[in-house]
Amino acid sequence: MKREVITLDRSDRVVGDRPIHLHRNSDPVATVKEWACNSPYCEDLTGPHPDDGGAEPIVQGREPWRGGR
Ligand SMILES: [Zn+2]
Numbered sequence: 050m051k052r053e054v055i056t057l058d059r060s061d062r063v064v065g066d067r068p069i070h071l072h073r074n075s076d077p078v079a080t081v082k083e084w085a086c087n088s089p090y091c092e093d094l095t096g097p098h099p100d101d102g103g104a105e106p107i108v109q110g111r112e113p114w115r116g117g118r
Pocket of ligand 1: 070072086087088091106
């Protein structure tokens with residue numbers, strides 16, 4: 050049985066052990082074109098990475114509406 054190894058970069062937004070999804074920015078000038086993330090609140094997976102001016106994914110347990118930062 051083959052196990053897929055996922056290496057995480059500094060540009061990834063993975064916190065905890067929730068299932069990971071990939072964001073892809075098709076903009077050719079983007080610094081980060083693909084990154085892993087496991088925020089449960091992402092809806093648009095084609096927008097820019099935070100390094101490219103996109104919104105920072107919301108971390109589960111630190112939702113702004115719960116008063117966390
Ligand atoms: Zn995400």
